[in-house]
Amino acid sequence: MTTHEKYMRRALQLAQNGLGTTYPNPMVGSVIVHNGKIIGEGWHKKAGEPHAEVNAVNAVKDKSLLKEATIYVTLEPCSHFGKTPPCCDLIIAKEIPNVVVGTIDPFAKVAGTGIQKLKEAGKNVIVGVLEKECQELNKRFFTFHQKKRPYIILKWAESNDGFIAPLTKDTNRPVWVTHQYSRQLVHKWRTEEQAILVGTQTVLDDNPVLNARDFFGADPTRIVLDRQGRIPENYHIKNGTQKTIIYSENIFLTKNNTISYKKAIFDTHFLEFLVSDLFQEELQSIIIEGGAKTLQSFIDKNLWDEARVFTGNTLLKNGITAPKIHRSPIRIENIQEDQLKYYKNYD
Numbered sequence: 001m002t003t004h005e006k007y008m009r010r011a012l013q014l015a016q017n018g019l020g021t022t023y024p025n026p027m028v029g030s031v032i033v034h035n036g037k038i039i040g041e042g043w044h045k046k047a048g049e050p051h052a053e054v055n056a057v058n059a060v061k062d063k064s065l066l067k068e069a070t071i072y073v074t075l076e077p078c079s080h081f082g083k084t085p086p087c088c089d090l091i092i093a094k095e096i097p098n099v100v101v102g103t104i105d106p107f108a109k110v111a112g113t114g115i116q117k118l119k120e121a122g123k124n125v126i127v128g129v130l131e132k133e134c135q136e137l138n139k140r141f142f143t144f145h146q147k148k149r150p151y152i153i154l155k156w157a158e159s160n161d162g163f164i165a166p167l168t169k170d171t172n173r174p175v176w177v178t179h180q181y182s183r184q185l186v187h188k189w190r191t192e193e194q195a196i197l198v199g200t201q202t203v204l205d206d207n208p209v210l211n212a213r214d215f216f217g218a219d220p221t222r223i224v225l226d227r228q229g230r231i232p233e234n235y236h237i238k239n240g241t242q243k244t245i246i247y248s249e250n251i252f253l254t255k256n257n258t259i260s261y262k263k264a265i266f267d268t269h270f271l272e273f274l275v276s277d278l279f280q281e282e283l284q285s286i287i288i289e290g291g292a293k294t295l296q297s298f299i300d301k302n303l304w305d306e307a308r309v310f311t312g313n314t315l316l317k318n319g320i321t322a323p324k325i326h327r328s329p330i331r332i333e334n335i336q337e338d339q340l341k342y343y344k345n346y347d
Contacts, residue, residue: 004100007031007038007072008130011102014043014052015074015137020192020217021046024282026075026105026141030056032096034069053077053087057094070098074134076105076127079114088114092121101127102134106145140193140285143305149275151285152303153193154295155186156323157310163319164292165205174206177312179336184214186289189308191217195283198237198290199225209236210289221245221283225274225294227266245281247274271301295323307343310335 001009008031015029022028022044030052032040039062042055050058053073060066077087077099091099099118104127118125135142140151157178158164166175176183190196190212198208203224211219222244224237229250231237237244240258247264262277264270278286288298298304307325329341 002129003036004072004126004129007033007070008074008100008102008134010038010041011052011072011074012130012133012137014041017043018045023047023194023284026107026138028052028073028075030074031072032056032060032066032069033072034065039065039069051078051087053090057090063094066094066096069096070100071096072100072102072129074102074137076101076103076112077114077118078105079117086114088117088121091118091123096123098124099126100129101125102129103127103131106142139305144279144284149279149303150195150283152275152298152305153189153285153287154298154304154307154323154325155189155287155289155309156292156295157182157312158322159312159314159316159319161315161317162322163316164322166316166319174208177314177316178310178338179312182310182312182335182338182340185335185340187212187214188217189287190220191215193220193285193287195221195223195278195286197223197225197286197288197294199294200227200230201293202290203231203235203237205291207235208289209239211242220287221281223247223278223286225266225290227264271297271303275303292320292323299323299325302345304345306345307341309341309343311339311341313337 011029011031015027018027025044025047028051029043031038040056040060042052042059044052071091077091079086079088101115104112115125115127143151156164159177196210210222219242222237222242224244224246226246226248229248238259240256242258244259246261248261249266251261251263264273288295325343327343330344331342333340
């Protein structure tokens, strides 16, 4: 590991602290080094609040050292005025001579202009240290800006004999096939993504709340596919406790401050329309938790980036067959008696 990689890894660790809290901004970490010693570090915590570079500079006790220091930042410093001033201007003003950048920012208002501005100011700029890791850190941000759609995560739990749910049941509550710790992990994931999506049948069968009640963090925006408007008004997804968007062929349905309806044509191009519309809603990431039909439709359209599949120790013997992904998992871990497989749909 090179010296630059060492300090960039630390910046990546810091950036990860912002997972789920920085939207619509990316996660960014920064480290300032003087004579082989870290003298300041910081990360971006929330949109509208200081960026990572600002927090790192503010953490330096002896500001005179900045004139001989190197600043490491996982993402290209911004060069435009948003809710906060440009970080390039701060680096120039503090006369930090050396800047090491993980990766270029894909956001159109930055996209290389920050690096150019720093070079024009006479800074020694190095770009591309742990570039792949820095891009992976902000896979949601990069996908959103480069593919003009949210980063799509598929999630489901299946029984040990390959079923996602029984064919029939006596109540409109979920039939659990996994351990409570696996379910808590799912609630943690919900705090990390901006939206969660389910189809009509999942809502009718389980009456889910789709919040993050078992973990600390923000609730995601609920996205519901209700083609024929069959979901009753007294179901949880219409309780008004969090932002909800319902796609339907019916537009006569009521709405309030937290629930909105969007007319959609549920044809063969519906999913392409959906992810494009979610881009317009500025949702950078979405976790798909809806039934086998909904999940398989995203797989068949190749509209997914990541999948997380639990296999419980439960046997259903009969039921709705779980979705199929024709890829090998990149990682497998155990949670109590459950097995969790991670899949990626990109290199």
